[in-house]
Amino acid sequence: xxxxxxxxxxxxxxxxxxxxxxxxxxxxxxxxxxxxxxxxxxxxxxxxxxxxxxxxxxxxxxxxxxxxxxxxxxxxxxxxxxxxxxxxxxxxxxxxxxxxxxxxxxxxxxxxxxxxxxxxxxxxxxxxxxxxxxxxxxxxxxxxxxxxxxxxxxxxxxxxxxxxxxxxxxxxxxxxxxxxxxxxxxxxxxxxxxxxxxxxxxxxxxxxxxxxxxxxxxxxxxxxxxxxxxxxxxxxxxxxxxxxxxxxxxxxxxxxxxxxxxxxxxxxxxxxxxxxxxxxxxxxxxxxxxxxxxx
Numbered sequence: 001x002x003x004x005x006x007x008x009x010x011x012x013x014x015x016x017x018x019x020x021x022x023x024x025x026x027x028x029x030x031x032x033x034x035x036x037x038x039x040x041x042x043x044x045x046x047x048x049x050x051x052x053x054x055x056x057x058x059x060x061x062x063x064x065x066x067x068x069x070x071x072x073x074x075x076x077x078x079x080x081x082x083x084x085x086x087x088x089x090x091x092x093x094x095x096x097x098x099x100x101x102x103x104x105x106x107x108x109x110x111x112x113x114x115x116x117x118x119x120x121x122x123x124x125x126x127x128x129x130x131x132x133x134x135x136x137x138x139x140x141x142x143x144x145x146x147x148x149x150x151x152x153x154x155x156x157x158x159x160x161x162x163x164x165x166x167x168x169x170x171x172x173x174x175x176x177x178x179x180x181x182x183x184x185x186x187x188x189x190x191x192x193x194x195x196x197x198x199x200x201x202x203x204x205x206x207x208x209x210x211x212x213x214x215x216x217x218x219x220x221x222x223x224x225x226x227x228x229x230x231x232x233x234x235x236x237x238x239x240x241x242x243x244x245x246x247x248x249x250x251x252x253x254x255x256x257x258x259x260x261x262x263x264x265x266x267x268x269x270x271x272x273x274x275x276x277x278x279x280x281x282x283x284x285x286x287x288x289x290x291x292x293x294x295x
Contacts, residue, residue, distance in 0.1 A: 001122040001279055002246065004086040006030045008115030013106065015098030018185070018209065019060065019071055021202030024094035028110075031087040032119055035244065036080060038063060038070050038090045050077070052242040052265045057258035059200050061239055071096040074238030074258070079107040081241035082176040083116060086123055102184035102208040104234055108177055126268075127278040128249030134264055139255040141264045146250040153233050153253045159188070161217050165229035171237060180237070182223050183230035186210035189218065236261055243268060248278055 011028040031037070038048040048054075048065045056062050060072040076097050080088065100106040133142035152168035169175055187201065187209055195201040204211075210227065211218045224230055236253060239261035253260070268275060 001124050002084065004119040004121045004123050005084045006032065006087045006117050006119060007085060007111060008117045011110045011114050013098055013100070013110060015100050016203040016208070017071065017094060017096030018099035018102070018203045019200045020094065020096045022094050022096070024092055024096055024098050026098055027089075027091040028114075029089040029091065030117065031089050033087055033121065034089075035086065036077070036088050036090065038073070038092065040068065040070065040093075040095070041091050042093045043068055050242055050244060052262060052269055055242060055262060057262050059195070059258075061235075061242075061258050061262070069095050072099065073097055074235050075100075075104040076107055076238070077241040078176075078234050078238035079104045079111060079181065081237060081246075082171065082173055083111055084246070085111070085116070087119065099185070099203065099208045102186075102210070103231070104181040108181045123245065125246040125248050125278040126243060126275050128247075128275050130274055132267070132271075132274055134260065134267060136260055136263070139253075139257075139260055141251065141253045141256050141260055143252070143264070144250045145248075147248060148250075149247045150250040151233050151236055151253070152250070153229055153236065154255065155229050155232055156255055157228075159212060160215055161212055162228050165226045167226055167229045167233065169233060176237075179224075180230055180234050183227045183234055184208075184210050184223070185231055186212065186228055189213045232256075239265060245277075249275075 007028060007030050012025065014023065014025045017024055036050045040046045046065060046068060048063045048070050054064045056064060061074045063070045063073055070092065128143055128145045131142065131144045133140055148170045150168065150170045154164065154166040156164045169179065187204065189211055192201060206219050235258065239258060240247060242265050
């Protein structure tokens with residue numbers, strides 16, 4: 001087990017929703033219990049729990065409550081998961097988490113600045129106990145028992161700037177902050193009009209997404225040579241965070257995305273014979289890493 005956590009002080013972040021195109025203000029407020037709770041202040045404080053059975057995939061991960069939505073929660077949830085923040089109120093005056101620069105780096109820096117507060121309550125980890133694989137149209141996600149939380153991810157795109165990229169990480173705060181969180185979301189110029197016709201990508205721009213034409217990247221330079229697969233790992237962490245517990249196991253994904261991520265999450269929710277709760281201290285020392293001035 002480990003101590004539960006919240007943030008030391010309130011955080012305010014504002015920006016545009018990448019799909020809605022609308023400006024949204026987001027306040028992260030400390031909480032001592034209750035888990036991660038989202039509130040739509042524009043809907044009389046309607047609350048959304050982090051529940052994979054009330055989530056859907058639509059070019060992002062979307063929480064659903066009473067027919068209303070909160071879109072694009074994955075980058076924020078990934079950050080909260082890795083920092084071990086279990087209790088928090090997230091207030092929004094719109095339907096989407098601000099996309100910021102397309103990565104999780106702004107959320108990381110805001111949380112590091114606000115600080116982490118340890119709580120007297122504790123949280124158990126989920127330890128995977130036997131392997132499983134889910135296949136869908138040439139894509140798959142599989143998992144295995146492991147003493148750490150690991151993600152291995154492979155993407156394939158018929159585009160000269162991406163092609164095949166593979167990467168594997170044991171997830172901890174230090175490599176999340178330096179190697180994963182800054183990786184930006186990406187999309188293809190040829191898809192923009194089709195997405196906009198569906199009410200998606202209305203706020204996308206070269207300032208908040210990597211955009212590719214038929215042959216090249218329109219934004220200039222990458223933050224990493226394999227930034228695309230790093231962003232997929234970021235998304236996967238955020239979707240696995242819907243489970244609500246630290247994880248011990250190795251997840252391998254091939255040409256997956258939010259839809260398949262959510263299927264593996266819901267499989268775990270409904271298949272407790274594949275995992276058990278772990279009482280021992282897990283993964284890494286959060287406090288020591290947070291205090292590392294090199295971050």
